[in-house]
Amino acid sequence: MEVTISTAELLTTDGIPLKQSLRKAERRNKLRAFLLVFPLLLFIIVTFVMPIGDMLLRSVDDSQINSVFPNTFEEYKNWDKGADELPPEEVYKSLFFELANGDKRQIGKALTRMNYAKSGWKSLIKKTTREIKKIVKKGEEPVSYKDTFIKINKFWGDPTYWYSFNQMVNDRSSIYYWNALDRTFDEDGDVVLQDEKRRMYIKTWLRTFKVSVYVTIFCLILGFPVAHLLANLPLRYSNLLMIFVLLPFWTSLLVRTTAWIVMLQQNGVINGILVWLGVISDDGRIQMVYNEAGTLIAMTQILLPFMILPLYSVMRVIPKSHMRAAQNLGAKPAMAFWRVYLPQTIPGISAGGLLVFVLAIGYFITPELVGGKDGKLIGSWIAYHLKTTLNWGLCAALGGILLGIMLIFYWLYNKIVGIDNIKLG
Amino acid sequence: MTICFHAVIQASLQYIMNDTSQSFVKFEKIDKSYDGEVLVVKNLNLDIAKGEFVTMLGPSGSGKTTTLMMLAGFETPTNGEIFLDTKPISKIPPYEREIGMVFQNYALFPHMTVAENLSFPLEVRKISKPDIKEKVQKALDMVELGNFGTRFPAQLSGGQQQRVALARALVFEPRLVLMDEPLGALDKNLREQMQYEIKHIHDRIGITVVYVTHDQSEALTMSNRIAVFNDGVVQQLSTPDILYEKPENSFVAKFIGENNTLNGVVREVNGSSCTVELDGGFGMVKALKINVNEVGEKTQLSIRPERVSIDKTTSDSNNFSGKIEELIYLGDHIRARLDVCGNKEFIVKVPNEGSFNHKEGDELKLSWNSEDVRALDL
Numbered sequence: 036m037e038v039t040i041s042t043a044e045l046l047t048t049d050g051i052p053l054k055q056s057l058r059k060a061e062r063r064n065k066l067r068a069f070l071l072v073f074p075l076l077l078f079i080i081v082t083f084v085m086p087i088g089d090m091l092l093r094s095v096d097d098s099q100i101n102s103v104f105p106n107t108f109e110e111y112k113n114w115d116k117g118a119d120e121l122p123p124e125e126v127y128k129s130l131f132f133e134l135a136n137g138d139k140r141q142i143g144k145a146l147t148r149m150n151y152a153k154s155g156w157k158s159l160i161k162k163t164t165r166e167i168k169k170i171v172k173k174g175e176e177p178v179s180y181k182d183t184f185i186k187i188n189k190f191w192g193d194p195t196y197w198y199s200f201n202q203m204v205n206d207r208s209s210i211y212y213w214n215a216l217d218r219t220f221d222e223d224g225d226v227v228l229q230d231e232k233r234r235m236y237i238k239t240w241l242r243t244f245k246v247s248v249y250v251t252i253f254c255l256i257l258g259f260p261v262a263h264l265l266a267n268l269p270l271r272y273s274n275l276l277m278i279f280v281l282l283p284f285w286t287s288l289l290v291r292t293t294a295w296i297v298m299l300q301q302n303g304v305i306n307g308i309l310v311w312l313g314v315i316s317d318d319g320r321i322q323m324v325y326n327e328a329g330t331l332i333a334m335t336q337i338l339l340p341f342m343i344l345p346l347y348s349v350m351r352v353i354p355k356s357h358m359r360a361a362q363n364l365g366a367k368p369a370m371a372f373w374r375v376y377l378p379q380t381i382p383g384i385s386a387g388g389l390l391v392f393v394l395a396i397g398y399f400i401t402p403e404l405v406g407g408k409d410g411k412l413i414g415s416w417i418a419y420h421l422k423t424t425l426n427w428g429l430c431a432a433l434g435g436i437l438l439g440i441m442l443i444f445y446w447l448y449n450k451i452v453g454i455d456n457i458k459l460g
Numbered sequence: 461m462t463i464c465f466h467a468v469i470q471a472s473l474q475y476i477m478n479d480t481s482q483s484f485v486k487f488e489k490i491d492k493s494y495d496g497e498v499l500v501v502k503n504l505n506l507d508i509a510k511g512e513f514v515t516m517l518g519p520s521g522s523g524k525t526t527t528l529m530m531l532a533g534f535e536t537p538t539n540g541e542i543f544l545d546t547k548p549i550s551k552i553p554p555y556e557r558e559i560g561m562v563f564q565n566y567a568l569f570p571h572m573t574v575a576e577n578l579s580f581p582l583e584v585r586k587i588s589k590p591d592i593k594e595k596v597q598k599a600l601d602m603v604e605l606g607n608f609g610t611r612f613p614a615q616l617s618g619g620q621q622q623r624v625a626l627a628r629a630l631v632f633e634p635r636l637v638l639m640d641e642p643l644g645a646l647d648k649n650l651r652e653q654m655q656y657e658i659k660h661i662h663d664r665i666g667i668t669v670v671y672v673t674h675d676q677s678e679a680l681t682m683s684n685r686i687a688v689f690n691d692g693v694v695q696q697l698s699t700p701d702i703l704y705e706k707p708e709n710s711f712v713a714k715f716i717g718e719n720n721t722l723n724g725v726v727r728e729v730n731g732s733s734c735t736v737e738l739d740g741g742f743g744m745v746k747a748l749k750i751n752v753n754e755v756g757e758k759t760q761l762s763i764r765p766e767r768v769s770i771d772k773t774t775s776d777s778n779n780f781s782g783k784i785e786e787l788i789y790l791g792d793h794i795r796a797r798l799d800v801c802g803n804k805e806f807i808v809k810v811p812n813e814g815s816f817n818h819k820e821g822d823e824l825k826l827s828w829n830s831e832d833v834r835a836l837d838l
Contacts, residue, residue, distance in 0.1 A: 359534055360567035362555045364581035365632065371555075374580070378571045 087438075094431035097208035103145040104133050108204045111197075123195055127180035134164045135171045151214070151426065153199035155190070198222030211432035215276035216240075236416065236433070243412040246330055246402070247395035253335040253341035254391045255384065262383070263347035267355070284340040292401045295333040298389030299405070333405045338394055342387035349383030361406050385452045395443055413437065484668055485636065490540035492526055492692075502692040504540070508670065509519065513662050515671040515679040516546070517691030524672045527689075528638050529668060533557050534773075545635065547771040560629035560637040564644060568613040574600070574624050575609035581632040599631040600662065618658050619650045626658065630667070632701035639671045643678065655681045658663050676716050682706070688712050694753055705764075709751050710836040713762040720768070720806050722761040723838065726752050735762060742801035745778055747833035758838045767832035770816075771825050779827045782806060784820050798824060 045053040101108060102211070106129035114122040142164070148155035166187045170177065177183040184191035202210050202220045213219060213226055217234040221227045230233065261280065265273050283291060298304045301320045309315045323329055353376065361371035399414035406412070413433060420430040448454065472625045490504040501523040508514045516524035529535040531542060533554030541548045549557060550663055559745055569577055571818070578596040587595070600606050602625035613621055622642060629637050639658075659682045673679055679686045680700040687697045696703060696712045707713035710721070724745065728735040734749040745761060752759045773779050783799035794810045794816055800806035808826070810816050820823060 087602045354565060354567060356563045356565065356567040357569060359532075359554070359570075360561070360563055361533060361580070363557075363559065363561045364554075364584065364628070365555050365558075366554055366580070370584060374584075375569050379569075381571075 060393070090427075090431040091435050091438075092431075093427055094211050094435045095207050095209065096428065097148075097203060097210070098206045099141075100145040100148045100203050103137060103141050104130065108200070111200055111204060114197075117196075120194055121181065121192065124179065124181050126197075127184050127191075131167060131177075131183070134160065135167050147197070147205065147425070148428075151429075152202050152210070152220075153196060156199070159190050159196070163191070195222065211428040212436070214361055214429050215432040215436055236413075239411065239413050239416060240335055240436075242327070242409075243396055243414075246327065246334065246410075246412060247392050249287050249331055250334045250338060251342075251392045252394045253331070254339050255388060257335070258339055258342035258346055258381075258387065259384075262343045265343070265347045266350035266353075280340055280343050283336070288337065288400060289404075291337055292333055292404050295329070295336070295405055296324055299329055299332065313423065319345055324405050325410070327406070327410045329405040329407065330402045330410035330412070333401050334395055334398060337401060338391045340393060341390045345386040345390065346380060346383040349380050349386075352387055353379050385448065389444070389448055392444065396440065397437055443450050464642070470571045471595045482509065484510040484512075485670070486543040486546075487527070487531075488541050490527070490530065490537045490542065492530060492535065493538050494525070497646055499538075500692050501530075501537075504692075504694060506687060506694065506697065508668060510668055513659070513669045513671065513682060513684045514685035515673060516689055517673055517676060517679040517686050517715075519674060519785075521788060522689040524674075524687075524694040525640060528640055528670060528672050531636075532559055532561050534625065541642060549648055553593065558632075558635050560632065560634035560640040562622075562625045562629045562637070562642040564640045564642070565624035566613075566642075568624055568628070570613055572612075573609065574605065574611050574613065574616070577613070577624060577754045578609075578628050578631050581628065585632060595631055599627040602630070603627045603657075618646050619654060622646060622654060623657075626661070634667075636668045638669065641673055642671075643673075643675075652681075653679070658682060680716070686714060690715070706750075707762065707834065707836070708763065710760045710838065713834065713836060718765050718807060720763045720765060720803070722763070722801055722803060724759055724761060725833065726755050726757045726759055729755055736835055738801050743780070746830035747832060747835040748831060750834045751836040759835045760838045762834045763828055763832060764837055767807045767828055768808045769827050770808065770810060772827050773825075776832055778833065779822050779825070782808075782826055784790075784818060784822050784824060787818075787820055787823045796824070798826070800826065 047053055047056045076275050103219055103303060107126060110125040110129050114126060114158075142160070146157045146160055149160070163184065170183070181191075190196055198221075200222050201222065210220065214229075215236050217229045217237045218226050240415060261276075263278070263398075267273075268276065296303070300306070303324070305323065306315070306320045308318065310317055315321065323332070357375050357379070358368075358371050361375040362368065366374060381451060397414055398412060399418060402410055402412040403415050403418070406415070417430055417433045417437075420426045420433070485506075485508040485565060487504045487506040490501055491499055492501040493499050504523075504527060506514075506527075516527060518524045526535060530537050533549070533552065537550060542548055543549065544559075546555070569580070572580065575596050578599055579592050582592040582595060596609065597606065600609055603626055605620060605623055605627070608620065608624075609615065611754040613624065616624065620745060622645075625642065629639075642658075643654050646654060655678055658669075662682075671679075671682065680703075683700060685697060685699055686693045686703055688703065691712050694709045695715075696704075703712060704717050707716060713719045714721075722738055722745065724736040726734050726749075727737045727744065729749060729752075732749055734747055734752065736745045736747055737743075747761055780800060782800035784796055785799055786797040788795040788797075791812065793811050796808045796810055796818075797804070798806045798808060808824075
């Protein structure tokens with residue numbers, strides 16, 4: 036039989052183009068599907084996409100101070116730093132009027148920002164504003180605004196203060212990101228390291244990485260045999276074991292963390308038992324909490340289920356006959372495990388590893404409580420700036436870097452293992 | 461069921477003769493229990509000659525797979541010893557036994573390509589790369605999958621996976637190949653085709669095969685000898701034709717092929733034959749004395765459907781009549797279900813020669829030779 040293949044558009048029996056007809060028929064279904072997911076979509080946009088977007092914008096936003104001192108910054112840009120030591124008269128004049136007439140609350144906010152660029156700005160401006168207001172009240176008009184400023188405070192003759200304006204004159208600024216990496220701008224606008232005593236973020240970033248990597252490795256080492264046992268025990272034993280795995284999972288994070296303090300502290304359970312057994316002397320009690328060790332122990336225990344569960348779900352479906360087949364083909368048990376069993380658990384290992392690592396890198400409560408001074412992770416700094424210093428720009432930059440790291444890891448993971456290989460359950 | 465009896469008898473004779481002289485695999489007084497209370501395998505004694513194709517046939521839970529697993533080394537016998545090539549193997553771990561195995565669900569490694577699956581047993585034996593390549597290609601060609609080396613198992617059909625499993629079990633030239641219901645997951649047509657292929661491969665390379673199945677037609681098609689398992693005991697070990705035509709007990713008679721039964725009591729014993737009075741006063745039947753000993757014993761008579769004649773009389777006085785309960789037209793023959801001597805499930809196969817014109821409800825005259833009736837245990 037010959038088949039004629041028509042290149043013309045396919046039509047339905049009624050003569051309407053087939054594709055158009057199909058679209059019409061499917062429209063209702065598509066609309067229904069969309070309406071079903073719409074609430075969730077809205078929820079995600081409002082509670083997830085918008086806040087994150089807002090925070091990311093905040094991390095580069097520098098517009099507030101520009102709205103307080105618009106003329107000053109405009110004039111400042113005309114200053115030829117090579118020719119004159121100090122800014123021209125117009126800069127002082129603009130600042131004079133903007134301080135005299137500006138909104139007090141807005142200036143206050145701007146001062147906080149200025150203090151990030153150079154400490155000392157706050158008190159200098161506050162004092163100066165008081166004096167300027169007095170001058171304005173008297174109705175005098177200064178002959179030289181520059182001299183008036185320097186008369187009020189000699190720091191106005193110090194160019195380093197003026198240099199720090201450099202990093203504030205644009206609406207957008209990368210200063211927070213540089214701050215989050217222990218860097219700042221010098222007078223020429225070049226990126227330089229912070230003073231030695233102000234460097235703390237790089238150290239914390241490195242510690243965060245180290246702790247996350249260790250916790251992931253420990254979870255894998257501890258979780259793999261448990262998951263294997265779970266997957267291979269008879270059902271009634273494996274159910275019981277599963278409850279042991281899940282029970283801590285259902286307990287409050289705070290309770291578990293404080294329980295670790297009770298266990299690990301110098302007068303705690305473990306030290307007590309060791310002293311009682313005579314393993315250590317009474318004055319030789321080991322410091323296991325309020326340091327990095329405490330953070331590692333507590334986080335490993337808390338994140339362990341996130342490793343066990345994906346591993347278990349993968350191992351459960353690996354047929355037992357595979358190990359038998361490998362041995363039957365001549366491989367010793369270790370070889371059979373290495374060549375046949377382990378490669379099949381990679382989706383579980385990578386899912387668990389990624390999950391634990393991502394959770395660990397942003398962990399906050401546990402390191403905060405058991406970490407002490409040298410066990411704190413980057414999450415603690417974010418919380419500190421969010422609640423205590425109210426430096427939300429830096430806060431957002433730290434969070435943005437964290438997000439970036441996770442995306443990089445996700446991308447790397449996708450390159451190496453393939454994201455379709457992930458299996459969470 | 462049609463079997464080429466001639467060829468099978470020839471083949472089986474050859475193996476029976478080999479059998480006594482030297483056994484390649486020998487099960488000696490094997491008992492196996494998992495819980496210390498129930499014996500899964502009881503006093504198993506089995507000899508398998510080199511090059512033989514032996515099938516363990518039985519219903520599920522009859523101990524056949526356990527026996528296979530003991531041979532492969534994944535289960536240890538509770539009592540007794542298994543000899544391979546005259547050496548006891550109970551202490552040898554599975555990876556040193558050099559026994560190939562085709563698993564029920566193939567157990568192909570999903571993360572390896574077909575070629576990698578086949579190279580695996582060669583790599584662990586530290587065979588050189590070029591040799592591996594050559595052997596793998598040869599094995600793939602043998603199962604007609606020469607171009608499929610780079611595929612992953614998931615990209616193959618069930619039948620192709622089966623062949624890969626077979627090739628993998630053979631590629632390292634094992635002393636013995638075990639197959640644990642290897643065709644169970646295939647559909648009927650493919651299963652029959654694979655039966656012939658496995659049989660042809662066996663004929664070609666002459667390797668010893670121990671095959672486990674619960675499908676009797678599969679066993680009859682492929683095997684040199686069949687061990688019928690029930691309840692942990694080998695009921696009968698014989699060639700397919702003898703198993704079908706001369707079952708030694710009522711389990712084998714029922715399990716292999718179709719079988720009509722009549723119950724009765726032995727009234728007279730005369731050498732190798734006996735006379736049985738049917739229960740319900742339906743008369744006397746002359747039969748071969750197989751699994752009964754003395755007068756007065758209860759017995760079950762076994763007659764194959766195709767050995768019952770219609771509208772003929774025999775000199776053995778085994779002449780009865782039956783009412784047609786049901787007629788099923790099957791093309792080459794008509795299957796008639798009759799009520800004979802109180803058994804309403806009595807089946808007769810009438811060859812479709814165009815002369816059969818009875819209807820349901822008619823009475824039929826039946827007869828059979830006394831050599832075709834076997835008096836078995838009840």
